[in-house]
Amino acid sequence: xxxxxxxxxxxxxxxxxxxxxxxxxxxxxxxxxxxxxxxxxxxxxxxxxxxxxxxxxxxxxxxxxxxxxxxxxxxxxxxxxxxxxxxxxxxxxxxxxxxxxxxxxxxxxxxxxxxxxxxxxxxxxxxxxxxxxxxxxxxxxxxxxxxxxxxxxxxxxxxxxxxxxxxxxxxxxxxxxxxxxxxxxxxxxxxxxxxxxxxxxxxxxxxxxxxxxxxxxxxxxxxxxxxxxxxxxxxxxxxxxxxxxxxxxxxxxxxxxxxxxxxxxxxxxxxxxxxxxxxxxxxxxxxxxxxxxxxxxxxxxxxxxxxxxxxxxxxxxxxxxxxxxxxxxxxxxxxxxxxxxxxxxxxxxxxxxxxxxxxxxxxxxxxxxxxxxxxxxxxxxxxxxxxxxx
Amino acid sequence: xxxxxxxxxxxxxxxxxxxxxxxxxxxxxxxxxxxxxxxxxxxxxxxxxxxxxxxxxxxxxxxxxxxxxxxxxxxxxxxxxxxxxxxxxxxxxxxxxxxxxxxxxxxxxxxxxxxxxxxxxxxxxxxxxxxxxxxxxxxxxxxxxxxxxxxxxxxxxxxxxxxxxxxxxxxxxxxxxxxxxxxxxxxxxxxxxxxxxxxxxxxxxxxxxxxxxxxxxxxxxxxxxxxxxxxxxxxxxxxxxxxxxxxxxxxxxxxxxxxxxxxxxxxxxxxxxxxxxxxxxxxxxxxxxxxxxxxxxxxxxxxxxx
Numbered sequence: 001x002x003x004x005x006x007x008x009x010x011x012x013x014x015x016x017x018x019x020x021x022x023x024x025x026x027x028x029x030x031x032x033x034x035x036x037x038x039x040x041x042x043x044x045x046x047x048x049x050x051x052x053x054x055x056x057x058x059x060x061x062x063x064x065x066x067x068x069x070x071x072x073x074x075x076x077x078x079x080x081x082x083x084x085x086x087x088x089x090x091x092x093x094x095x096x097x098x099x100x101x102x103x104x105x106x107x108x109x110x111x112x113x114x115x116x117x118x119x120x121x122x123x124x125x126x127x128x129x130x131x132x133x134x135x136x137x138x139x140x141x142x143x144x145x146x147x148x149x150x151x152x153x154x155x156x157x158x159x160x161x162x163x164x165x166x167x168x169x170x171x172x173x174x175x176x177x178x179x180x181x182x183x184x185x186x187x188x189x190x191x192x193x194x195x196x197x198x199x200x201x202x203x204x205x206x207x208x209x210x211x212x213x214x215x216x217x218x219x220x221x222x223x224x225x226x227x228x229x230x231x232x233x234x235x236x237x238x239x240x241x242x243x244x245x246x247x248x249x250x251x252x253x254x255x256x257x258x259x260x261x262x263x264x265x266x267x268x269x270x271x272x273x274x275x276x277x278x279x280x281x282x283x284x285x286x287x288x289x290x291x292x293x294x295x296x297x298x299x300x301x302x303x304x305x306x307x308x309x310x311x312x313x314x315x316x317x318x319x320x321x322x323x324x325x326x327x328x329x330x331x332x333x334x335x336x337x338x339x340x341x342x343x344x345x346x347x348x349x350x351x352x353x354x355x356x357x358x359x360x361x362x363x364x365x366x367x368x369x370x371x372x373x374x375x376x377x378x379x380x381x382x383x384x385x386x387x388x389x390x
Numbered sequence: 391x392x393x394x395x396x397x398x399x400x401x402x403x404x405x406x407x408x409x410x411x412x413x414x415x416x417x418x419x420x421x422x423x424x425x426x427x428x429x430x431x432x433x434x435x436x437x438x439x440x441x442x443x444x445x446x447x448x449x450x451x452x453x454x455x456x457x458x459x460x461x462x463x464x465x466x467x468x469x470x471x472x473x474x475x476x477x478x479x480x481x482x483x484x485x486x487x488x489x490x491x492x493x494x495x496x497x498x499x500x501x502x503x504x505x506x507x508x509x510x511x512x513x514x515x516x517x518x519x520x521x522x523x524x525x526x527x528x529x530x531x532x533x534x535x536x537x538x539x540x541x542x543x544x545x546x547x548x549x550x551x552x553x554x555x556x557x558x559x560x561x562x563x564x565x566x567x568x569x570x571x572x573x574x575x576x577x578x579x580x581x582x583x584x585x586x587x588x589x590x591x592x593x594x595x596x597x598x599x600x601x602x603x604x605x606x607x608x609x610x611x612x613x614x615x616x617x618x619x620x621x622x623x624x625x626x627x628x629x630x631x632x633x634x635x636x637x638x639x640x641x642x643x644x645x646x647x648x649x650x651x652x653x654x655x656x657x658x659x660x661x662x663x664x665x666x667x668x669x670x671x672x673x674x675x676x677x678x679x680x681x682x683x684x685x686x687x688x689x690x691x692x693x694x695x696x
Contacts, residue, residue, distance in 0.1 A: 040511060040512070040518060041511075041518055042518060042519070042520070042617065042619070044518040044519075045516075045518070045519055175666050201666075202666040203666055204666060204669065206619065206622075206623065207669075208613070208620060208623060208624075209402075209406055209613075209654075211402035211405070211406075212399065212402060212654070212655050212658030212659055212668070213658060215395065215398045215399055215402060215659075216658075216659065218398075218536060219395055219536055231519070231520065232520050232617055232619075235520045235522075235615050236520075236613060236615055239613055239614045239615050240613060242614075243540060243543070243612070243613075243614075244398070244538055245531060245533060245538035245540075260516075260519040260520065263516075263519065263520075263521070263522060264519065264520035264521065264522055264615055265522060265614075265615070266522040266614070
């Protein structure tokens with residue numbers, strides 16, 4: 001009896017081992033890739049859109065029978081706070097099973113994290129942060145960026161606004177690297193284009209009340225109020241301009257190009273607000289239609305938001321690299337370093353020697369009837385509606 | 391600087407001061423009756439604002455679109471629900487810790503504040519984004535040179551003033567106020583005189599939280615924008631204002647609130663360097679005042695150091 005039971009047990013064990021063994025042999029090797037963005041907090045709408053888009057890239061690859069590996073996405077929340085961001089960056093970088101990373105919408109977080117990726121040799125691509133120094137402020141081979149920078153953005157913005165006939169500006173910017181960068185580059189290009197800056201105010205990124213700054217601005221009576229910062233602050237500045245009876249044109253940056261801005265200030269006050277964004281709207285991108293279809297089919301609850309396509313392109317690029325050179329951080333870094341004219345849904349990706357994508361298409365947007373509309377397609381461009389003071 | 395501009399700065403500062411004073415009054419009431427510091431006060435304000443905002447959305451959904459009725463509804467629901475929340479907090483978090491070191495109460499309410507804040511962010515629909523608070527007051531404005539006065543600002547200022555006067559009357563002229571003052575002065579004796587101590591504490595917390603909810607709705611109506619983090623800085627500033635004025639003294643709280651707003655406005659306007667430092671300036675002056683008068687500008691008669 002005893003012997004019989006033993007042999008039965010071992011037979012079962014053997015069968016199980018064989019089955020499991022066969023299962024493993026059939027499955028592809030698992031490879032982990034990571035995503036970092038603000039998934040909670042004031043700018044989480046954009047972060048969650050980016051996360052979904054990166055997730056979509058992974059899902060599509062896993063559904064592809066030709067893929068050599070099975071991918072698993074590790075999504076981390078930076079909360080758009082440098083201290084939190086550096087912690088999650090270290091966590092991701094120190095986990096050797098993670099081969100590549102798509103990370104960062106908030107420039108201030110990205111600035112703190114790039115050193116960590118370099119130290120741990122983790123190849124990564126930025127999907128949303130636009131501060132030039134993220135790529136140009138270092139010589140790290142690991143750091144890449146598929147989206148453009150605020151240099152191109154402000155160049156276009158300054159030229160465009162000067163062409164509209166505006167002469168004088170008051171600048172309000174937050175005092176993070178992001179806001180200060182916008183202030184610096186916009187001022188530089190604006191002066192070249194003949195615009196005059198009457199005053200600039202740096203404000204903390206969590207300030208509620210802007211009446212003191214705006215009252216000062218009102219006294220200077222500028223044509224335009226330029227705001228360099230993210231949605232929550234932008235909403236407050238725009239709302240409080242109205243309270244003080246300031247009728248100047250409100251000009252924003254890529255940081256407010258989100259539906260959350262329009263929802264926050266309301267349809268009436270958002271009308272005619274302009275903003276500038278790297279890349280083209282999703283339906284004008286080379287792979288835009290494909291992306292939108294797949295995104296809808298995947299059934300995410302949230303929109304992809306402004307930078308979703310970039311997160312998708314960055315993740316796809318990293319997965320392409322892993323397919324090509326295998327799950328090895330150093331080999332992947334080298335692969336990314338050589339990227340020239342690589343096809344993606346945001347157009348061809350070519351990295352310069354700092355890992356910066358050289359494609360710098362900037363699109364101008366204006367709010368019309370509670371929606372961000374590409375300037376050229378808007379009633380403002382045809383003259384049917386006018387910007388403030390025109 | 392011309393007169394119109396000066397007037398504009400004064401109105402801006404008064405508006406801010408009124409909100410700070412309303413928050414500071416809550417801190418001072420709680421400290422008065424129970425010698426505790428309730429750090430979740432700013433977040434209760436924020437929850438109250440969101441409750442008011444939800445009421446507005448609900449009323450719009452069922453077809454009530456008269457701004458006046460909406461405003462009354464928003465105020466009643468917001469103040470009422472926060473008064474209940476304040477009493478619940480006092481009953482289940484603050485009173486049980488009455489004999490524990492005051493630091494415990496401070497920590498518990500600090501954590502409760504974070505719970506409230508995160509709960510709104512995570513569970514309110516799309517709660518992490520700023521919300522557009524409707525303008526329920528008439529928005530006519532009068533301009534005189536560089537001075538713009540809007541009727542809604544005037545109504546809010548008058549409303550805030552009435553609430554402060556009302557609270558003051560309640561404390562100094564009614565039997566309830568007498569009971570609150572008695573408890574504040576000496577708990578044991580008050581109990582001997584037949585005052586229901588627990589009931590008075592709960593009512594005081596309800597009163598303070600209701601005032602905070604009013605300040606929150608006022609904040610929403612003034613800025614037309616609300617977000618889950620709005621209570622954090624308001625709480626810290628309200629607390630500082632209460633301390634500077636003299637914790638436990640209602641006039642001190644009002645004085646402290648207006649003083650802080652004045653310092654912030656002055657910091658942004660008159661200082662030669664960038665307005666980024668206005669909070670640094672205001673808090674630095676507050677530190678200096680506390681060093682000079684540790685018990686506050688208007689000290690309690692039997693003052694205690696915090």
